[in-house]
Amino acid sequence: MTVMVIVPVVATIAGVLVVSRFMFTPMLNAALMACAVVGVVTVPFSIMLGRAIARRTMWEREAESARRQLVAWISHDLRTPLAGIRAMTEALEDGVVSEPGEVAVYAKQIALEADHLSKLVDDLFQLSRITAGALNLTLHDVRLTDVVSDVVAASRPVAALKGVQLRAVAREWPVVRGSDPELMRVVRNLVSNAIRHTPEGGAVSVQVDVDGGEAVVRVDDGCGGIPEDVLPHVFDVGFRGSVARNPTGAGLGLSIARGLVDAHHGRIGVQNHGPGCRFEVRLPLR
Structure with missing residues (x-):
């Protein structure tokens, strides 16, 4: 963009100088x-426009x-x-598995895998609604302690x-303006994420407070x-963790949580705290 502006300005000046050698031009200085003046105005503007295009x-x-x-x-x-x-359906169809007990085990495993697929598709749908700005919330008074x-x-x-100890502590009983399903999904994503990444014998604590x-x-x-x-990228779409956090799941839960918190005009953040991490959600009171 800068070159496209500079070239015609320089060409015009050169043309004026060349023409002035063949004829008397009292307005040459003007x-x-x-x-x-045209160069001073257009060149900086072209530089800014070029940088904007480059950033985009x-x-x-x-x-x-x-x-x-x-x-x-x-x-x-x-x-x-x-x-x-x-693989399991082919085993059932071919008669490789015929004992009633084994068939029941295979059926249960197929149901678990189907639930996993359903949750993944649901996460994708929720994320697409958030990124497209199509998330419509029905807001009402919500007792945050009940959600937790x-x-x-x-x-x-x-x-x-x-083998993880899960406990909840409610120091206050705040009421916020929000949507129950979405707020439950935020807390559920954070709690399930914490349980998944906490080793056996560890503890996960959920606290509700007012600040x-x-x-x-x-x-x-x-x-x-x-x-x-890595902390600034925790809420990025597709984040799967680092050495301390095993790369499991599709990496959509925290991104969805951030989008839902933003839709409630709140804030979400993470920091290292004690033996692990602390995820903190802040929502305006009713």
């Missing part, structure tokens, strides 16, 4: 001054790269359970199965911490 092009390339990575990750996550379902209690109660069997005009939900885990250079 013409040169006009060309100089870079952003589009990064977005395209992120989209391709997400498609690759999702394709892998879809192929894994589909391959298992196909329901999520913790539903997550306790999973935590117990892994000024904001309701605060803190989820502490025992993942061992996240490198400081």
Whole structure:
């Protein structure tokens, strides 16, 4: 863009100078001054425009790269359970598995894989609604403590199965303006993420508090911490973790949580705390 502006300005000045050698031009100084003014005005503008175009092009390339990575990750996550379902159904069809007990085990495993696929598709649909700005929330008064209690109660069997202690502490009883399903999904994503990355014998703590005009939900885990250079990317789409956080799942849960918190005009963040990480959600009080 800068070159496209500079070339005609310089060409015009050169043309004026060449013409002035063949004819007497008393307005030569005025013409040169006009060309100089045009150059002073247009060149900086072209530089700014060129930089803006370059930034947008870079952003589009990064977005395209992120989209391709997400498609690759999702394709892998879809192929894994589909391959298992196909193998088990072929075993049932070919009569390789015929004992009633084995058939029941295979049927249960197929149902689990189907649930995994359903959750993955649901996450993709939710993320597409968030990124497209098509998320319409029905807001009403929500007791945040009730939301946390329901999520913790539903997550306790999973935590117990892994040998992780899950506890909830409510220091206040805040009421926020929000949507129950979306807020439950935010807390559920954070709690399930904390349980998944906390080793056996560790603990996950969920705290509800009030800080000024904001309701605060803190989820502490025992993942061992996240490198400081990785922390800013935790909520990126497709983030799968670092050395301390095993790369499991599609990497959509935290991105969805951030989008839902933003839709409630709140904030979400993460920091290293104690033996692991602390995810903190702040929502304006009613």
